[in-house]
Amino acid sequence: MGSQSHVLVVSFPAQGHVAPLMKLSHQIADHGIKVTFVSTEFIIARLTTTMPVKSLRRLVSLPDGLEPGDDRTDALKLINSFQEVMPGHFKDLVEKSNESYDDRISCVIAGISVVWAFEVAEKMGIKSAAFWPAGPATLALTLRIPKLIEDGIIDTQGTPIKNDLFWLSKEIPAWKSSEFPWSFPGDSRMQNIFFQYVFKMNHSVKLCNWLLCNSFYELDSLALNLIPGIIPVGPLLSGNQLENHIGSFWPEDSTCLSWLDKQPVGSVIYASFGSTSTFNQQQFDELALGLELTGLPFLWVIRSDIANEALSEFLDGIRSRIADSGKIVCWAPQEQVLAHPSTACFISHCGWNSTLEGISMGVPFLCWPYFADQFQNKSYICDFLKVGLGLNPDENGIITRQEINTKIKTLIIDDGIKTNALKLKEMAKKSGTEGGSSFKNFESFIEQIKQ
Missing domain, CATH: 3.40.50.2000 (Glycogen Phosphorylase B;)
Incomplete structure (x- = not known):
């Protein structure tokens, strides 16, 4: 043999x-x-x-x-x-x-x-x-x-x-x-x-x-x-679930799963921007305020490697304001979060792994590309597959709280996008x-x- x-x-x-x-x-x-x-x-x-x-x-x-x-x-x-x-x-x-x-x-x-x-x-x-x-x-x-x-x-x-x-x-x-x-x-x-x-x-x-x-x-x-x-x-x-950590560089905070269990079905905005995206302080402010403006519960991943002193103070401030309506973690078990019934949409940098995971779980996207192939992935998500919307920066390159709030509210009531997302989920499942x-x-x- x-x-x-x-x-x-x-x-x-x-x-x-x-x-x-x-x-x-x-x-x-x-x-x-x-x-x-x-x-x-x-x-x-x-x-x-x-x-x-x-x-x-x-x-x-x-x-x-x-x-x-x-x-x-x-x-x-x-x-x-x-x-x-x-x-x-x-x-x-x-x-x-x-x-x-x-x-x-x-x-x-x-x-x-x-x-x-x-x-x-x-x-x-x-x-x-x-x-x-x-x-x-x-x-x-x-x-x-x-x-x-x-x-x-x-x-x-x-x-x-x-x-x-x-x-x-x-x-x-x-x-x-x-x-x-x-x-x-x-x-x-x-x-x-x-x-x-x-x-x-x-x-x-x-x-x-x-x-x-x-x-x-x-x-x-x-x-x-x-x-x-x-x-x-x-x-x-x-x-x-045992293998959800496969290939992850950061320890995953699974407390977000029990937090998701307490939220209404289809209500949570999940925001995660991958392993390389960075924001300046002004953009962090706008994102936080945009999420708060929606009045919806949100789960926001902010990597530990970008948390400087100013950002840590800012996060402490947000945590005390949002109390039960939002949760911030350093890294999440993303596949499980996207598959959770409470998750309504995915604010994503459109990296290919995140794109495929969102598609496989049937979750609509709000696209916020950062670099490399992510801009093309956004075009696919919004224009070709029709399972998401893009966020557009203002004349200063900032995606404002109003833009975030408006697009989230538009996305979560768009039945066409939801239907397309569920069709793709079935196709992904069948292929594998x-x-x-x-x-x-x-x-x-x-x-x-x-x-």
């Missing part, structure tokens, strides 16, 4: 990349395949503190090349260091693992941006699968970069040559030229580094044997059809259960890596 298949899963060190790959890893392990999850020492240490007891125990950390005191939210520093230092350590890890017959690596699955993992796998004769953690349309655009340059739409630094709308096809929402996934208006250095990083993903696709994505065919067949060979295996969800499109794709992928 042959040895058990062994998959190495490698993630870029960011919350939006780690969480879906960790969920995918659990699903692969459930099929009797040995899975080792690899990321940086910093990320593995964070995961270890938040993970439930029943979880993947094969976690391997590799140095990211940064000093202990370095700022790991500095994307430029992290990307450069990650690309320089990790490949050598990763090659050593694979070689060491391959010394034992029972631990030989049969497949490497890596986030599509971790180009060096595919280069190492190819040199060592190991099959690999690239995993795309964002929406299919954003990948279709990324794979079109050489053509965008050739057609004179962008230059070799990713800067738009003219201020215009760009369509991949007439059926898919257009991009504003200032809102490409690599766009950082006013910061050319950041944009150039991100653009080069994104551009390299084209190389990953050429090297890998499979291309997986966290979506499902019925959600966006138009974009998926533009990407040869793509395998949608989403929505990747935690599934049961036996006989569904993503279920079949995943089963087929598992069979192939076992061979």
